[in-house]
Amino acid sequence: MVVLGLISSILLLGNILFVASWLAQRGVVDWARTIRSEYLTGTAITIIAVLLVLLVSPRAKSAGLLRRCPVCDHVLVGRSRYCGECGSKVS
């Protein structure tokens, strides 16, 4: 536990030093812009990953949480018995 804390504090210190020198090189405006774009990319990746899991996961399918309309192929989320896109009954 002590060794772990030591290692993590060293890593943290190294990160702070790295970020500080990087900041000095690039300037704060560049830094803020990079953080924002990285944050947005991370959010987009998270959303895509969640959607992929929902689409691929056999658990979600077997639980009936994700189905496709037999008429218009619209993806249905939840247990509704009617397609929200075309109104057809989903078995």
Ligand SMILES: [Zn+2]
């Ligand atoms: Zn439909």
